[in-house]
Amino acid sequence: MNQYAALIPFFPLAGFVIIGLMNTKLPKNVAAILACGMLLISFCLSLGVFMNISGQSNEVQLAPWISVGSFSASFTFLLDPLSSIFLMIITGVGFLIHVYSVGYMHDDEKHNIFFAYLNLFVFFMLILVLASSYLLMFVGWEGVGLCSYLLIGFWFKNKSYNDAAKKAFVMNRIGDLGFLLGIILLFITFGSSDYHIIFPKAQGFMSGDGMITAITLLLFVGAIGKSAQIPLYTWLPDAMAGPTPVSALIHAATMVTAGIYMVARSGILYALAPVSMFVVALIGVVTAVFAASIALTQNDIKKVLAYSTVSQLGYMFLGLGVGAFSASVFHVMTHAFFKALLFLGAGSVIHGLAGEQDIRNMGGLRKKLPITFLTFLVATFAIAGIPPFSGFFSKDEILAHAFTSNKLFWVLGVIGSMMTAFYMFRLLFLTFYGTYRGNEHKVHAHESPKVMTIPLIILAILSTIGGFVGVPESLGGSSQISHFLDPVFKPAQDKMMLLEGSSSVSEVALMGITVAVVLASILLAWYLYISRKRVPAAEGARLPALQNLSYHKYYIDEIYTALITKPLDKLSEFFKNIVDNKLIDGIVNLSGKATEAVSDLMRFVQTGNVDFYLLAMVIGIACILFFKLM
């Protein structure tokens, strides 16, 4: 099985090469079928790997890569429970989104190149999770960043979309620098970047070792950039400029979880650095609440979902930070299902309303887009954490671990999930309930074609039942997923020596509290947006202070502009006007002028008078002789 497993990433690569090279020469439907087919093959292989993995980890060496002195790196894939789960998510959800894109992108003039990019993205994402060394992971890491840039700026004729793409790229670069420094430190400390060398060696280190702490913090900087956490999260909401399937695949289900994957993969290192763990948990939970509070007042359907993604990623980091690695991976999985579903549902709405994204101009769509409505409803239940939908199990497992580790984290987490429930139901009510507020004559809302609704239905089923693989023991389940991942996280868990204190009774009580709070905020949303038929204020209207702050995203973009961009611009201007124009150009011009001036003097020597030349020659020879003889 393993030798076939090595082929998994190369089918999407083949798809990219073929579609990319043929481009417009390929008929649209051929390109679409090719792209989806490649993903389907990869998915089948991934399924095979997943079925056969049974806890052990295998390395598949493909080819040597770099070998310089004592340093060597090779293309080696690692197959273990963790990577196999990610394989399933990437190829499975990826395939569904590819199929959906066939309908969504059907009329786009760059249809074929879109599928080429999507395939390339899947290739790099698979490299990222299959890599058996940090170096190879970095290749995938950069590759997905590139594809993200290409796809955010897919409609590059729009300048603001282009700016969004650049913003995403720059923000990611900041994170990547941290990741790269982390890899270099790893190499200095362990002499290699291969997992199978680093992880066993790391077990010999003391807990709280300075080097390990530095490494993990630097790696986390990378994760912050890629997974859109405070303070580098601002690119993700802007990344919604890309086509909606891209938002679903890259900016919700897969790429942004790369940071989670990387931290989970380095679990043993983090387990040795309590400081880093605390930082991870803190940033996670603060981001979760912060982003959720912004989502409360946004009016763009995709922006709400974008902030919700940032918030959910925060939960995953909270889970990692409190040592609940398998719970975080579980949440990655369920989040991939319901967030992909939400984005695709939003895409279906946008498609049906001919490009309208403002929820103030929607409403009453539940009759016109019944399938979209039902699937969106399921996803909303899942993300809000209502049992027995998938989000409930994964989020509550994270919160239960947070409770054991630090009560404050748990409180913040519960506040976050309260907000999550509110903004999701606000979105649902404003979009699908009430009466249509848009221009009825201009736009004829219509349900999307089957090729788009079928992926929605499949994802809705997954969002409903996906949680059952991780039903905790306290609810009579067997938390299969955490047993499945145990071989990977065992060393890290041992190092942490978790206090398995909370009895199942208090776990159930915690769940009860969370669910009650969530239901209360759903009722609040119901009261505001259904009973009182409230509609968010129009652009430019005066809002109460707090609401205003949230609506303007706490002016974070403006603060960054004032604190970082503006001073940088000023510095550049200084360097351009003073250093470059005056100093550097001055030196260059001075050397020219000096040559000219000296030449001006020297030309008087050239008298044209042969007598003078002869005299000069004789004197010269005499001088040489004189000095020679002296």
Added chain:
Amino acid sequence: MTDLKAIPLDWYILLSSILFCIGIMGVLFRRNAIIIFMSIELMLNAVNLLLVAFSAYHNDAAGQVFVFFTMAVAAAEIAVGLAILIVVYRNTKSTDIDVLNRLKG
């Protein structure tokens, strides 16, 4: 050989120096190109004389061989120089070197 050595070497050196200086003076102070050539010839032959004298006193034939080379090269030099001079004369109707000041910087 004895005849040669009857005259002390100093005198040869003195004669050569005087001839050489006359040549230099001629080169520096005359305007006529032909005279300058003659002065150069004088300088060359002053050196030749010196070489031959030393050669004789040191019983070393190398000096005399060297003189032959000098004479051959001088002949070639004069041939080229006079050819240039003829061209200059055709253009300027003069052999005065002060006329040749077109290369003034």
